[in-house]
Amino acid sequence: MTRQEYIETGRTTVAGWFAQRDAMLFDAIDVSQRRVGITGDILEIGCYQGTSAIMLGYMKQPDERLIICDPFDGETLSAEDDTERARYYTDLSRGTFENNYxxxxxxxxxxxxxxxxxxxxQSLGQTFRFIHIDGSHAYDQVRSDLLLAKRFLKPNGVVVFDDLLSAHTPGVTAAVWEGVANDGLVPLFQTIKFYGTWGAPPEIDLPELPWYEHDVSGHKMLHIEG
Ligand SMILES: C[S@@+](CC[C@H](N)C(=O)[O-])C[C@H]1O[C@@H](n2cnc3c(N)ncnc32)[C@H](O)[C@@H]1O
Structure with missing residues (x-):
């Protein structure tokens, strides 16, 4: 299946939460990075059954690493994670992820x-051009993931946080905007996800989706509908 077919239809054959609008934005960021010769590794924290990870697999070039981090059905780190697991996830096995992938x-x-x-x-360095954070939604964990991304993201890279705007994930909202206020995270655009950077990514040719500009605490950012 081609990458475009995956964005349009293949994506929906894997259980998970990865909207077409975000698949199109991942694609646009990747194309824009490659247009100006930006290379680097890709990291995902939180894959569930693989719907977003498979998209990252289409973005990975032969000389780049794609690292997927998820405890699958192993131990969780907080009561909040336990509740989320019971409410939303049907099959967290590594085998299901691998079969889908x-x-x-x-x-x-x-x-x-x-x-x-x-x-x-782990002995990872500042080699990543794209980091997707969609793991624990508990505030302390998201804060820790944000600081990890700050260490590992290349200056022209993009970091994406899922569930910035979901009612059941206030920890993500708090940690991300704390990152903007105190840790130099620069907002680029948002859907239900937050897209940002710590450096200067290339201009991104946005897909044809309606967008609106906002001034937030000295930053110009877009919200993108779809
Ligand atoms: C919302 S799901 C990911 C959805 C997936 N990205 C998609 O597009 O469908 C959250 C995932 O995060 C994993 N997770 C929970 N706590 C984690 C942690 N501390 N580190 C990494 N992953 C974690 C869960 O096992 C689950 O697979």
Whole structure:
């Protein structure tokens, strides 16, 4: 299946939460990075059954790493994670993720089957051009993931946080806007997800979706509808 077919239809054959609007934005960021020769690794924290990770698999180039971090059905780190697991996830097994991923790509990504806090102690450097954070939605964990992304994201890279705007994830909203206020995170645009950077990514050719501009605390940012 081509990348475009995955964005339009293939995506919906994998359980999860990855809207077409965001798939189109991931695609646009990747194309814009490649147009100006930006290379680098890709990281996802929180894959569930793989719908967004498979899209990242289409973005990965042969000389780049794709790292997927998820504890799958292992131990959770907070009561909030336990509640979320019971309410929203039907099958958190690594096997289901791998089977889904193999339907679209010949080779699996590098898998860290642990909570993202384990990434702090791995020998990773500032080599990432794209980081998608969609793991624990508990405030402390998202804050930790944000600081991890700040360390690992290249100056021209983009970080994406899922569930900025979901009623059941106030910890994400708080941690992300704290990052903007105190840690130099620069907002670019938002859907239900937040797209930002710590540096100067290339101009992104946005897909044909309605967007509106906002001034937020000295930053110009867009909200994108779809
Ligand atoms: C909302 S789902 C991810 C959805 C997926 N990105 C998609 O597009 O469908 C959240 C995932 O985060 C994982 N998770 C929970 N706590 C985590 C942690 N501390 N570190 C990494 N992943 C975590 C869960 O196991 C679950 O698979």
């Amino acid at each position: 193999r339907r679209f790509h010949a080779e699996l990504p590098e898998i860290v089957a642990q909570p993202s806090s384990a990434l702090h102690t």
